[in-house]
Amino acid sequence: MRTLLVVLVLLSAAALNACGGAAESPPGTRATTPTGTMVPVTPMSPADGLWGRTFVSTSVTGTTIPGNGPLEVGFPERGQIAMFAGCNRGVGSVNLSGGVVRTGPIATTQMACAGELADADSWMIDLFAAEPEWTLTEDGVLILSSPGVTITLESKVAADPDRPVVGTTWVVDTLISPDAITMSAALDTAAPNLTITPDDRVTGSTGCGRLSGTAHVGDDTITFGRLSTTQLTCPTDVAEVAQSVMHVLNGEVTYSVSGGAMRLIGPDGFGLGLRGE
Secondary structure (H helix, E strand, O other), X not given: XXXXXXXXXXXXXXXXXXXXXXXXXXXXXXEEOOOOOEEEOOOOOHHHHOOOEEEEEEEEEEOOOHHHOOOEEEEOOOOEEEEEOXXXXXXXXXXXXXXXXXXXXXXXXXXXXXXXXXXXXXXXXXXXXOOOEEEEOOOOOEEEEEOOEEEEEEEHHHHOOOOOOEOOEEEEEEEEEOOEEEOOHHHHHHOOEEEEOOOOEEEEEOOOOEEEEEEEEOOOEEEEOXXXXXXXOOOHHHHHHHHHHHHHOOEEEEEEEEOOEEEEEOOOOOEEEEEEO
């Protein structure tokens, strides 16, 4: 009996010491591993809900986006931001502490954009230069607000899922060269388009006649075979659009899809911007 009492006393003392040790570390600051080692735990930050996600604007109150956007804001990794308002893409460092977006210098691509899109970059840079406040709602909606503008953005995956390359009708809305992105009335009128089917066939329009042939879709490339086209008499500017389209749809091109938009870029840097319908 004496031996049993001694054992119980020792066990009770050990339990009290363990409880006392746990009480010395505030919850959420340290954790115990299976081996009994105490390790620090980093507290959750409100910004943790943004890292690794991309958002796309669904509404803008105040100063609207030139060319109507939408605005894309991504946080590819902790401390990094990416942005796009319709013309050039920007990237930089970011600090989200205190509910404010504070970016470092923004580096952008150097494409020349025509029409209203020419002012999209200035709008985007000015927005972040103003250090907008940010809020992430419980249902995952990101709100950016600064004097004169409030932007509501939803997760891109939910708001604008990527269209499938195969089976979607893609309409050309921009012509891309190594140093410029061009939109024009002739392009809008011509409305070149293409549809790729599961059996590696492609049909559509150059904007100045029908096209048909083969197209094989890979992981990030599309290989166009020899395409047949009808020969129509078209206005000069529309015929030039058709020539630009056929120049790109030749052999292997790289493609990227972002929501309802696709880009095709040939090995010489010329390409097409297309929208899915």
